[in-house]
Amino acid sequence: MNTIIKRNNVTITGKGEKVMLFAHGFGCDQNSWKFVTDAFANDYKLVLFDYVGAGKSDLSAYSSSRYGTLEGYAQDILEVCDELKLEETIFVGHSVSSMVGVLAALKHPSFFEKLIFVGPSPRYLNDEGYHGGFERADLEALFEFMDSNYLGWSSQLAPAIMGNPDRPELGAFLTSSFCSTDPDIAREFARVTFFSDNRADLPKLQVPSLTLQCTDDIIAPLNIGDFIAANTPDNTLYIMEASGHCPHISEPQETVKAIKKYLN
DSSP states (O other): OOHHHHHTTOEEEOSOSSEEEEEOOTTOOGGGGTTTGGGGTTTSEEEEOOOTTSTTSOGGGOOTTTTTSHHHHHHHHHHHHHHTTOOSEEEEEETHHHHHHHHHHHHOGGGEEEEEEESOOSBOBOBTTBOOSBOHHHHHHHHHHHHHOHHHHHHHHHHHHHOOTTOHHHHHHHHHHHHTSOHHHHHHHHHHHHTOBOGGGGGGOOSOEEEEEEESOSSSOHHHHHHHHHHSTTEEEEEEEEESSOHHHHOHHHHHHHHHHHHO
């Protein structure tokens, strides 16, 4: 089996010619898209993968030097596209993968026709004149907890990220995903994610994009959608009724409807 396909556990389904490429967020794997992919399977070829360190990827391919920045994850996407000879794909990225998609599209725009951001954020830390949602001290405390008790951290944080406390099964789904991720890699990916700053990359993007912004999202506050729309050429902002950070899991029908409306 090809090394890149095996490394990233690439799976291909769907009956269409046009490709939709799905990139999961931190703590997840390609399984997180299972509630929305069926809705696109008749019209698109669906390409899903796991970042190195997640799901059924090849953990031996992980190196801190490569994946110490989001560029390493963008390189995974570019290598998958190159290997499968993909051009003008519809890229769908959740959370941090939205900015990974931006980095990939800046390097190789012809691979992408449209980018769809699900709960994106270009910077999670607050800054002067910018509300990312987190203070550095909050994140340091979060990482301290993560380092000392990864499973406890996962079981507390995952339901908070998911939101929708009236449906605890959703939080349990995300918790099990967090807990199946290699803890050492997850710790490094968390730091890379939460300390990244991609604000300066947004104005350079040449590929049209859609931002799906949830209400009551502890990871990406409501103002983030406005910031991305204001700073990204040809970006369409859609404020969802869905709450929490994972609408593709909590409200798949609304997510599918918003994506289809944009693509059509």
